[in-house]
Amino acid sequence: MINPVVSLKYMLAGYIAIFSILGIYLASLVVRWKNLQRDLQMLKDLQEKK
Amino acid sequence: MKPRRNSGYFKAILAIAWKDLAAELRSRELLSAMLVFALLVILIFNFALELDPGTRRIATPGILWTTFAFAGTLGLNRSMAIEKDRGCLDGLLLAPVDRSAIYFGKLLSNLVFMLIVETIVLPVYSVLYNLNLFVPGLIGIILLGSFGYVAVGTLLSSMAVQTRTRDVLLPILLFPVVIPVLVAAVKASAGFLEGIAFAEILPWLNILLVYDVVFTAIAFMVYEFVVEE
Amino acid sequence: MKAQPLVLKIMNVASGLLLAGSLAMVFLYAPLEAVMNHVQKIFYFHISNAWVGMLGFIVAAFAGIMFLVKKDLKWDIVEVAAVEISLVFFLIAIVTGSIWARPSWGTWWTWDARLTTAAILEMVYLAYMLLRQGIEDPDRRARFGAVYTLIGGISVPITFVSIRLWQTIHPAIIGTESASAQGGFAMAPAMLQTMFFCLFAFSVIFATLLWHRVRLGRLAQQVELQKLEAMQ
Numbered sequence: 128m129i130n131p132v133v134s135l136k137y138m139l140a141g142y143i144a145i146f147s148i149l150g151i152y153l154a155s156l157v158v159r160w161k162n163l164q165r166d167l168q169m170l171k172d173l174q175e176k177k
Numbered sequence: 178m179k180p181r182r183n184s185g186y187f188k189a190i191l192a193i194a195w196k197d198l199a200a201e202l203r204s205r206e207l208l209s210a211m212l213v214f215a216l217l218v219i220l221i222f223n224f225a226l227e228l229d230p231g232t233r234r235i236a237t238p239g240i241l242w243t244t245f246a247f248a249g250t251l252g253l254n255r256s257m258a259i260e261k262d263r264g265c266l267d268g269l270l271l272a273p274v275d276r277s278a279i280y281f282g283k284l285l286s287n288l289v290f291m292l293i294v295e296t297i298v299l300p301v302y303s304v305l306y307n308l309n310l311f312v313p314g315l316i317g318i319i320l321l322g323s324f325g326y327v328a329v330g331t332l333l334s335s336m337a338v339q340t341r342t343r344d345v346l347l348p349i350l351l352f353p354v355v356i357p358v359l360v361a362a363v364k365a366s367a368g369f370l371e372g373i374a375f376a377e378i379l380p381w382l383n384i385l386l387v388y389d390v391v392f393t394a395i396a397f398m399v400y401e402f403v404v405e406e
Numbered sequence: 407m408k409a410q411p412l413v414l415k416i417m418n419v420a421s422g423l424l425l426a427g428s429l430a431m432v433f434l435y436a437p438l439e440a441v442m443n444h445v446q447k448i449f450y451f452h453i454s455n456a457w458v459g460m461l462g463f464i465v466a467a468f469a470g471i472m473f474l475v476k477k478d479l480k481w482d483i484v485e486v487a488a489v490e491i492s493l494v495f496f497l498i499a500i501v502t503g504s505i506w507a508r509p510s511w512g513t514w515w516t517w518d519a520r521l522t523t524a525a526i527l528e529m530v531y532l533a534y535m536l537l538r539q540g541i542e543d544p545d546r547r548a549r550f551g552a553v554y555t556l557i558g559g560i561s562v563p564i565t566f567v568s569i570r571l572w573q574t575i576h577p578a579i580i581g582t583e584s585a586s587a588q589g590g591f592a593m594a595p596a597m598l599q600t601m602f603f604c605l606f607a608f609s610v611i612f613a614t615l616l617w618h619r620v621r622l623g624r625l626a627q628q629v630e631l632q633k634l635e636a637m638q
Contacts, residue, residue: 129509134443141448141505145455145498152494156618163625170632329557336550340540349536350554353529354561357568364572384568391560399556402474402549 189274193282196265197256198289207255211294215248219302233306238366241302242359245295245323250348252290253330256283257338266404276401280331284396288327295319314369314378318385322362325389329355332396335403361385410621417614424607428454428600436600448506450600454608456499456524461612462492463527467559470552482548483627485555486538487619491612493531496524519570526565530558544630 201207222240260266260283269279299319303310330351337346361384368378410418432450439446469485472478503521504514515521534554541547593601 128441129443129445131443133509134445137505137509138444138447141445141502142451144501144505145451148494148498148501156622160622160625163622163629166629167625167632170629170636173636174632329561332553332557336537336553339546339550340537341542342536342540346533346536346540349533353526353533354557356526357561357564360565360568360572380571381568384564384571388561388564391564392557395556395560399474399553402553405549 186275186278189272189278190281190285193269193279194285194289197283197286200259201286201290207252207259207290208293210255211248211252211290212297214251215244215294215298216301218244218247219298219305223305230306234308234370235367237302237306237308237310238363238370241298241366242322242363244298245291245319246326246352246355246359248294248298249291249323249326249330250351252294253287253327253334253351254337254344254347256287256290257331257334258344261338270404276404277397279404280335280396280400283335284327284331284393287331288324291323291327292320295323308370310370312369315366318362318365318369318382321382321385321389322358322365325358325385325392326355328389328393328396332400332403335400357384357388361388414614414617417610417617421607421611421614424610428604428607431600431603436597437594439597442510445506445509448502450604452499452502452506453601454604455495455502456520457605458608458612459492459496459499459524459527461609462488462495462616463559463562465616466492466555470555470559473548473552474556479544479548479627482544482551483620483623484616485548485551487616487623489531489534489555490619491615493528495612496528496531500524500528517573519566519573522569523562523566527558527562530554530562534558544627 219240222244226236226240228236260269270276299310302308330347333350333354334347337343337350340346361381365378365381365385367373368381428450432447436447436450438444466485466488469481469488473481473485500521503524507516508514534551537554538547538551541550
């Protein structure tokens with residue numbers, strides 16, 4: 128039988144890991160999306176200026 | 178009447194393989210590089226792992242296959258790079274022959290180079306460590322394992338040579354997907370060297386055979402996608 | 407870029423709710439395991455994440471084949487999306503597997519077939535990313551990506567089999583060949599229900615994320631086209 132306190136700590140570590148990695152990934156998706164939108168707008172403006 | 182296409186196909190494969198082998202016979206630059214490298218790796222292993230005779234026996238298959246894998250990468254890289262740099266690849270692509278003939282031709286020459294290196298490394302290793310490596314089963318495994326390695330390696334090096342990162346990329350692409358060959362070859366080699374019952378070596382042999390057949394077939398089918406302009 | 411379709415918006419909400427529901431089931435409904443205690447609760451999400459990784463793996467291989475057959479770049483976008491998602495979720499699975507292993511068997515890494523194969527698959531994915539990065543031409547990039555996905559798709563299952571075979575000769579955790587060493591334990595019905603709910607929830611999450619990532623890929627493709635136009 129694993130010590131309950133130790134077990135709890137590892138469980139928390141596990142869930143923190145899950146949501147951290149997931150969170151970082153979702154954030155990266157949002158950031159990349161915003162960057163691409165901005166790039167697209169910039170390129171379209173450049174095109175119009177020509 | 179004998180279909181001309183079939184004989185043309187095999188002739189093309191042999192011609193492509195012979196082109197590489199003949200060139201290498203003259204210059205010997207590829208083989209000497211691979212050979213020196215392989216012997217250096219054995220040397221490094223000698224000092225990196227200080228092994229007593231008993232442990233050395235057990236470690237031998239692993240050391241041999243690691244050496245072959247590294248030297249093999251060198252050979253695959255150089256073989257393709259030479260092709261690209263001399264513009265031979267473009268010339269070959271203009272020829273009215275099925276793309277897969279190029280694959281099999283390169284496969285053949287790459288395999289021959291690898292086998293030549295292995296043929297020299299084995300006796301050297303035997304002498305250095307006073308082990309008899311001339312067991313028929315082991316020779317068979319070396320053939321099967323090298324074939325699988327080169328089958329995938331030729332396909333991947335054809336891709337790698339067309340990227341910016343080139344030489345560096347081949348091992349990165351190759352090693353993760355060639356693990357079944359290494360695992361099975363090492364275990365089967367160990368089996369034959371230790372004289373284990375054939376029935377126990379058989380599963381490893383099966384893995385090698387399946388791998389060789391499956392990947393040669395896949396490479397044959399997709400090679401045209403890799404060399405089209 | 408077009409706004410999110412209604413179906414996708416609904417999927418977003420559904421994913422969020424299902425995720426919350428999964429957490430609820432894991433912490434409020436599933437019973438505490440007798441031997442491993444709390445840390446066993448990682449198990450539900452560990453398996454679910456590996457499951458998403460598997461889904462991504464299959465979709466990627468399928469998309470690769472479809473691209474080679476149809477030559478339509480749409481499939482390339484799906485392939486990249488699936489690879490990326492599989493990469494992230496197998497990473498979570500490997501990390502949680504490691505965290506679970508430590509208190510259970512005293513070691514961070516067990517060279518067991520599933521964990522090791524997952525790690526090798528991550529290497530294949532990273533190699534895939536590096537391969538694509540080294541190619542400028544979108545068509546060549548797509549072709550090479552598809553070929554490598556196919557190679558990886560066939561080799562990884564064979565790798566799993568060979569490691570599994572290797573393992574039966576070298577048990578990963580010395581002296582323990584019992585079911586618990588392989589990660590098995592008797593599952594109460596409530597545990598099974600929780601497990602299935604989590605699997606379902608994460609399947610929906612996978613589909614939602616895949617769709618989002620494909621949209622990102624399409625936007626990236628638009629930007630690339632716009633760049634080419636601007637250079638003329």
